[in-house]
Amino acid sequence: MGAITIQELTKSYGETQVLKGIDLAINDGEFLILVGPSGCGKSTLMNCIAGLEDITSGELFIGDDNVTNVNPKDRDIAMVFQSYALYPTMTVERNIRFGLEMRKYPKAEIDSTVKDVAKLLQIEHLLDRKPSQLSGGQRQRVAMGRALARSPRVFLFDEPLSNLDAKLRVEMRTEIKKLHKRLGTTIVYVTHDQVEAMTLADRIAVMKDGVVQQFGTPYEIYNDPANRFVADFMGSPAMNFIECTVKDGNVIIESGGQHHEVKVPSTQALKSSGLDTVVLGLRPEMITEPKPHSDSGYISQMSLNVLVTEPTGPDTLAFGEWNGQEVQARLSPEVGVKAETEGKVEIQVDTGKAVLFDPKTGARI
Ligand SMILES: Nc1ncnc2c1ncn2[C@@H]1O[C@H](COP(=O)(O)OP(=O)(O)OP(=O)(O)O)[C@@H](O)[C@H]1O
Numbered sequence: 214m215g216a217i218t219i220q221e222l223t224k225s226y227g228e229t230q231v232l233k234g235i236d237l238a239i240n241d242g243e244f245l246i247l248v249g250p251s252g253c254g255k256s257t258l259m260n261c262i263a264g265l266e267d268i269t270s271g272e273l274f275i276g277d278d279n280v281t282n283v284n285p286k287d288r289d290i291a292m293v294f295q296s297y298a299l300y301p302t303m304t305v306e307r308n309i310r311f312g313l314e315m316r317k318y319p320k321a322e323i324d325s326t327v328k329d330v331a332k333l334l335q336i337e338h339l340l341d342r343k344p345s346q347l348s349g350g351q352r353q354r355v356a357m358g359r360a361l362a363r364s365p366r367v368f369l370f371d372e373p374l375s376n377l378d379a380k381l382r383v384e385m386r387t388e389i390k391k392l393h394k395r396l397g398t399t400i401v402y403v404t405h406d407q408v409e410a411m412t413l414a415d416r417i418a419v420m421k422d423g424v425v426q427q428f429g430t431p432y433e434i435y436n437d438p439a440n441r442f443v444a445d446f447m448g449s450p451a452m453n454f455i456e457c458t459v460k461d462g463n464v465i466i467e468s469g470g471q472h473h474e475v476k477v478p479s480t481q482a483l484k485s486s487g488l489d490t491v492v493l494g495l496r497p498e499m500i501t502e503p504k505p506h507s508d509s510g511y512i513s514q515m516s517l518n519v520l521v522t523e524p525t526g527p528d529t530l531a532f533g534e535w536n537g538q539e540v541q542a543r544l545s546p547e548v549g550v551k552a553e554t555e556g557k558v559e560i561q562v563d564t565g566k567a568v569l570f571d572p573k574t575g576a577r578i
Pocket residue numbers: 226231249250251252253254255256257258295
């Protein structure tokens with residue numbers, strides 16, 4: 214079946230090691246999202262899985278088969294590249310049919326498959342055109358169609374929606390999720406889009422400089438990040454990172470001219486770390502206007518001097534200062550308006566899900 218096991222995989226170009234020992238066990242039928250900054254090795258890893266790049270060391274299995282040295286065409290993978298490689302001389306329809314004809318599918322089956330994927334991807338009206346007569350987003354959908362027409366063991370999608378406009382992108386995202394539910398085929402999918410990552414993934418692998426920083430469910434990645442890099446990379450708007458003095462296992466926040474001693478969940482770990490300063494990681498939605506029935510034991514009330522606000526529609530981000538460092542709160546639109554006009558707002562801080570980092574190393578405490 215379509216489980217993928219990657220063991221101690223490295224890839225070097227000359228002297229430069231691009232992948233530095235990747236270990237991932239992807240379950241059969243799993244939707245895995247790969248994220249990480251540009252140049253961290255995502256496409257290289259995809260190409261290694263597809264067999265388009267030789268692995269420098271390590272092993273790769275699909276199901277029980279060791280495919281480390283298996284020819285790409287015998288790996289039973291369908292891939293959509295970051296730069297959608299269509300056959301330029303063929304029409305859209307031929308581009309989609311071609312792979313199926315090569316595999317000797319019956320004509321009637323090819324006809325109905327082409328019709329289905331063209332409908333799914335909203336490219337029915339483009340079937341007679343050549344790739345040069347298409348926009349970037351349309352080409353990308355054709356490339357997607359060509360992959361989806363097949364029923365491989367594994368789909369590899371490298372930023373397949375990056376050229377689509379916002380509305381189509383959201384529609385396609387939902388279609389891909391439905392398709393995955395229906396087919397249950399293993400998918401490895403690269404994206405730069407936070408929302409795409411969180412909404413599509415069964416699990417997310419966050420990469421940096423050729424190393425997997427964390428491999429977990431969207432919930433784990435968002436709420437329990439392994440280190441400051443992951444915490445910062447995932448989430449939009451980004452997590453607040455505030456350097457705070459430590460006192461008796463609590464942290465000190467200066468806001469609106471007053472000092473507050475704030476309780477955090479990892480008191481014991483913080484005490485035993487011996488650190489006298491710590492980086493407090495708090496997502497903007499943990500800093501809000503006071504809410505009734507908030508009594509988790511981790512709620513602190515304080516005021517925030519507001520420098521600027523950014524209404525997003527459903528809520529308003531308010532920028533203020535804690536300990537002389539920028540902090541973002543997430544307010545209701547109504548309170549946001551008040552904060553903007555008065556330059557000051559009463560807030561509550563819920564540190565129940567705060568995460569703490571070593572200021573020097575960025576390691577979780
Ligand atoms: N053929 C090659 N020869 C030498 N270096 C390469 C080659 N292909 C890729 N690289 C380098 O390997 C690193 C990883 O590249 P890769 O394309 O995997 O990044 P990526 O994570 O997909 O980035 P992006 O998000 O920009 O697509 C980069 O530093 C890149 O310059």
